[in-house]
Amino acid sequence: MSDSPTGTAFRIANNVGEGRVVAAPVWSVDPRTGKAREQVAVEADAAEVDAAVRAAYATRGALADRGARARLLRAAAELLDAARDRVVEAADAETALGPVRLTGELARTTAQLRYFAGIVEDGAFLDVRISRPDPATTPPTPDLRRMKVPLGVVAVYAASNFPLAFSVPGGDTASALAAGCPVVVKAHPDHPATSELCAALLRKAAAESGLPEDVVRLVHGFDAGTELVRHPLVAAAGFTGSVRGGRALFDAAAARPVPIPFHGELGSLNPVVITEAAAAERAEELGAGLAASMTLGQGQFCTKPGFVLAPAGEAGDRFLSALTDAVSETEPGVMLDHRMRDAFLDGVRERAALPGVTVTVTPGAGGEHTVSGGVLVTDAGPLAEGGHAALLEECFGPVTVVARYASREEAGTVLGLLPGNLTATLHTADEDPEAPGLLADLTPLAGRILVNGWPTGVAVADAQHHGGPYPATTSLSTSVGGTAIERWLRPVTYQSTPQHLLPPELRDATEAGEG
Known part of the structure; x- marks a missing residue:
């Protein structure tokens, strides 16, 4: 079998020497000609996916700092803007979407990162609720304090048609990081070079913000995608793609020993x-x-x-x-x-x-x-x-x-x-x-x-909802707008917990240093 690519990234499984298997190369392909531009990476095997997930999992404690998360999101936006020419050139070479469209998409992507930075700083997404003790109720009410906490590592499956806004630096990644969740992105085979470039910029932004670079990891390959959704340390997944591919991953997420939320956007007639x-x-x-x-x-x-x-x-x-x-x-x-x-x-x-x-x-x-x-x-x-x-x-x-x-x-x-x-x-x-x-x-x-409008174009706003009944999506959540962050959170209530043991957001104002 020849290893010359003819259209898209593909798998090679040649036995070499002592029975070893050569990793499949990942090629960047020009859709205007169908010819390969360059080899970008190799497809990740199960061990490499495991290493990526475990590295991301180890950064959860660092992401607990909301201030650092906001800095990360803003730094990522600044670095992407500064690299605009390189990013647009790479994306156009792999998607043929054109510099005008891609420049606009990059602007939307960086605005979205800054938008989620503001949401992190505001803190309303934590949905803090406090019920004071009341022995007169039936049954008596103890001290109850409720907030939302991050789920853990999020698997993000990049989209083909939006190499920026719904891919490595896109809304799933931005909202997951804002929630405090590390991200492992499965790159789309249509734009691997763009994915590598954007991932490098996000990792650099993490380092500049005082966070481990491994808050964002990137893997390539079809098999890597299935390994990712099945990994026991992955806590949720976001997907944009076809009904066939999304349904297969959704079923895999549900079939795990511990099922996880799978927020998939699959297909829509509109x-x-x-x-x-x-x-x-x-x-x-x-x-x-x-x-x-x-x-x-x-x-x-x-x-x-x-x-x-x-x-x-x-x-x-x-x-x-x-x-x-x-x-x-x-x-x-x-x-x-x-x-x-x-x-x-x-x-x-x-x-x-x-x-x-x-x-x-x-x-x-x-x-x-x-x-x-x-x-x-x-x-x-x-x-x-x-x-x-x-x-x-x-x-x-x-x-x-x-x-x-x-x-x-x-x-x-x-x-x-x-x-x-x-x-x-x-x-x-x-x-x-x-x-x-x-x-x-x-x-x-x-x-x-x-x-009296047309549906193409989705504003990033608090009241936006980008989702719908199946097969449009596999959940009731949105992948665009402020409430997209809710996909990566779960509520926890602390009952009768001493002030010093509570998260800062749940402490009384004087205990939290606010009064």
Whole structure:
């Protein structure tokens, strides 16, 4: 077997000499050409994963210092900003996402690190609650003091489509460190060089903040990912990726002798409903807006609107015409890797071949390494009757399905068949009588409900929720926003505990030195 890479990092298992196994190299690959750029690392075996987890586990005591955690997060942001040109160049070479997009993603990533530093300093995430002794209650209430404490080592599985914001320095890592949890990141094979660079900067930030570098460790390889979720010292995991991969890891986390929380983001269709009144009012605007959203980043956003219910009739025709024109004018682009490109091409071929499906813009191969966006159209009736299930499944890439509904009832029936999603969107008009009912239909389907907007783009804010019913996520938590920190904490109550034995946050003000 040759050791020359042909597309993505892959495994070599050659017996050499005295029966030893050569570690599989990890290659950085240019998705624009499919050719290797450089060997970055080797895949970690079980012993190396064990060493990484144990090294991270040993830093838990140092991370108990909230001040040091805040300094770490801010130092990481400063170092990433200072290395912006190198980080963006590395990420673009491995993802083809482009310097403009990646510069914005880096800014979001460093802002997120600083945001969590502020959360650490504020301390509200500890959710401190104190019940004073009261012998008059039934039963009598003792002195009870409750707060949240870190779970322990967190395994983070980096995403393919966000090499910064959802990868090594991303939200899972930032929120876990903010909670006081060391992190072991399993790098994504699509951007190993970017992962190595970012991990080195985070480890340098730890050292500059007076913390052990091993508060952040990095491992590569498919087998390393399964070893990581099964390691007895790993206390929780965060994942962004496919339904198939995420479900396998979720099942492994649940099957452990001691199961652990697995916060996985797996897949999302992100349905959109356009009312007849909205289409009549602004069909052309809606068509252009949908085209921009569903082709953004070559349709590789987890919040891409992949399924649209639009009204049949003249207003719906105008919307569809505008959407067709706008998508036709988009340029072909490169997907994150050739495996995803092949899956996209297979997915659109399968869907386009279904009876009753019309292709108004043909999605597919824009060239040897690129893809072009497209639009598939069908009537909602067969979907409402339970047919064409593939149209109600995510197809990762620049394609959307438009289902034309004949009545409000037909649209509601189709919505009732949809799986869980990250987002659901309603486009309506003022005083639209259909809006309340449709909004009620959409609310059970997703964690974020939009009205008269587009779902691509997720603000980092206290009230944000990036999650949803399965298969969008495997838990009820968010991976974006301030409450993402809650995934890595558990509550503990101290009963009748002397002041000097309590954590400082639970002591009376005078005992804690605050008064």
